[in-house]
Amino acid sequence: MSDDELPVYIISKFSSSLSSSSSSDGFEFLAFVALAAFEEYTASSSAHTRRYIWRDRHSAHERLMNMYFMDEPMFEDDVFRTRYHMSRRLVLKIVEDITASFQWFRSSANAAGIRGFSATQKCTCALQQLAYNNLADNYDERSSFSTRTTRECLDNFCIAIKYLYGEEYLRSPTSHDVALLYEAHEARHHFPGMIGSIDCTHWTWRNCPHSLRGQYHRGNHERPTIILEAVASYDLWFWHAYFGVSGSNNDISVLKQSPLFIPEVNGKSPEYGFTVNGRRYNR
Template identity: 55%
Template structure:
């Protein structure tokens, strides 16, 4: 993640939710900064770590770390969903076509589709076989997403068993139903 994007998200969160501003705690010591709270939330999301794994790195309790993650996710959706989590209109499609043609030299391209496996460490034993693929060796859940270079996520499909390959994910996804119908 670029520094500019990180500071933009942190500043937007601090403006929306007073939790993300630095303020004194019960002992009248200065609390955690906006950057520390955003860092712990993003680290949990990026590295799939548990809340108490960051206590030595950021000197933050597991309870505070969990609250940072919860509020971060809730407020990011509140802040950016109307702009970045919606279907593209005709103007957006034209802008995406032009941007991809200029960058990749490939006309008619809206975005890049990708499937990502997220480790599911608390997978129920009865479902382990369905969610485990041989190359990973542990249960995963698949996130399918289409995003453009301006961070606009115009499609996401989450929760498929990790044993599926990309073609099976596309067959189950609703991404092509608008095109086919």
Template identity: 45%
Template sequence: MQKHVFLRIVGDLSSSDNYFTQRIDAANKEGISPLAKCTTTMRMLAYGVAADAVDEYIKIGSSTTLECLLRFCKGIIRLYEEVYLRAPTQDDLQRILHVSEMRGFPGMIGSIDCMHWEWKNCPKAWEGQFTRGDKGTTTVILEAVASHDLWIWHAFFGCPGTLNDINVLDRSPVLMMWNRERLRG
């Protein structure tokens, strides 16, 4: 993540939620900084580590780390849902379709990509359906649809690794919606 994006997120969270401000704690010492709280959360999300795994690096207890994670996620949704976490509007679709047509791909709303992500802690009972044959490891599939400007319009995480990418594409909610709309007229 670029530094200016991270600092914008920290600033937005600090101005909208008192939890992300630095205050004096019960022992009359400075509390945890907003940078430390957001860094902790971002490390957990980026590396998929447990709350107590960031304790040695940032010196925050696991209960505080979990509170940071919860408030961070709720804050991101509250702050950015209307702009970044929304379905495409009719204007968005028209703009995307126009750019795609100009580039020689009429009717294309985005590129879809699927990736298999290793699931180290997959429950034993589920391993059979999530084992990827060519790798011999348990995986889940992340599928995403992005437009030419890298705006992600759809993301789905969780298909069993035994499904090949063609099966995932056939079940994609965005593609099903798009096909329904095209069939209607």
């Protein structure tokens, strides 16, 4: 029986007796039936409580620390870099910075005195989602995270990273950065005035609606995709990123849509001269 249904099935049981009784007795009986039904409904509603699943967060934390973050962990540095796509030292630095700045990542006890997930667990959960592109419900059995908590870890982690490191790492290159990039690329590729390499990559959109599949699908890809255009230097520093173009486009059409050359057109890019084929360029 759903919550919006009253148990009125007992009325039909006594419908025959109502027809033979007087009108006053019938109204009294109906009032009695309505009162009994209301009491049964309220009793059944109060009996429904929130289901609680016991998740041994402490054991999951100890297992994670023994595998990756102890002095002598189960997995060495090469396995760690494969799993998280970065070094162990960098992950620990990120966990330390986020814990110091955001209360949500700090472990605390609830009203029952049960400790929550540690900062290391929350950050590694977000990093694994970014590294493997897994669904939120894939971390229940191994890491003891519910689907809701997994999504919250990823959302809060991205907000924290942008807040802590956005000013330094999510910016356009300065004149000093351009000079270093010119020098490095000229020494490696013997090409002056090169700031980085531009390329487009396709990210699979697994939940693409059927009405949009033709727009986001191209013949050389099995599934619908969304294109990411990026400019990266030799040390994997991303100076430009443009995401959201449908997968049916090619690299040239993406470049026409992206804001990559807007600073150059408006004269706001950093000036650092170089010469190609005897011609001098300022940007």
